[in-house]
Amino acid sequence: MQHVLxxxxxxxxxxxxxxxxxxIPKGSVVPFREIARQMCVPEDFLAKILKTLVDxxxxxxxxxxxxxxxxxxxxxxxxxxxxxxxxxxxxxxxVCLDGDDACGHSESCTMVSVWRQGQEKMLxxxxxxxxxxxxxxxDLAGQIGLVQLGGPVAPQTEPVAD
Numbered sequence: 461m462q463h464v465l466x467x468x469x470x471x472x473x474x475x476x477x478x479x480x481x482x483x484i485p486k487g488s489v490v491p492f493r494e495i496a497r498q499m500c501v502p503e504d505f506l507a508k509i510l511k512t513l514v515d516x517x518x519x520x521x522x523x524x525x526x527x528x529x530x531x532x533x534x535x536x537x538x539x540x541x542x543x544x545x546x547x548x549x550x551x552x553x554x555v556c557l558d559g560d561d562a563c564g565h566s567e568s569c570t571m572v573s574v575w576r577q578g579q580e581k582m583l584x585x586x587x588x589x590x591x592x593x594x595x596x597x598x599d600l601a602g603q604i605g606l607v608q609l610g611g612p613v614a615p616q617t618e619p620v621a622d
Contacts, residue, residue: 471543473506473509474543474546474547475543475544477495477499477501477506477529478513478538479595479596480495480498480499480596481519481529482531482535482592483604484530487530488530489526489529489530490530492529495529498605498606499606510529512547513543516547519532520532531591534592535590535592535595536592538591539587539588539589539590540585540586540590540591540594541583541586551583553578554579556569556572557579
């Protein structure tokens with residue numbers, strides 16, 4: 461049986477919301493219910509996550525009947541790691557890397573350097589992945605988000621014979 465290192469639902473949903481927001485035209489705002497629907501995220505949980513993202517200045521909110529959410533910075537300036545740390549705080553691959561010597565053996569442990577190297581490579585991947593690279597492209601109907609993936613497939617054209 462394979463063991464999976466898991467990303468929390470909070471991180472997953474925060475990333476989904478941010479990718480959606482990076483996909484909408486600049487200057488537009490989207491109600492949180494639309495983000496939840498398009499990205500298949502529970503509304504109550506998303507509302508809490510968006511509040512955190514606003515507090516961390518990654519997202520702006522606009523109140524009122526035409527209110528909603530948009531990115532606070534350009535999508536090319538926001539990394540996967542920015543979002544992860546905004547919703548969950550700094551991450552560590554193992555407890556020995558979180559700044560405390562949780563097990564009491566870090567000075568003599570032969571695994572610490574391997575954990576540290578693995579963490580740095582993982583964090584580097586997350587640092588380099590920008591929202592602008594992950595944004596959805598509109599489908600033929602102009603829709604963006606995960607919901608479009610389950611929708612009707614565009615008709616295929618027949619190849620032209622020579």
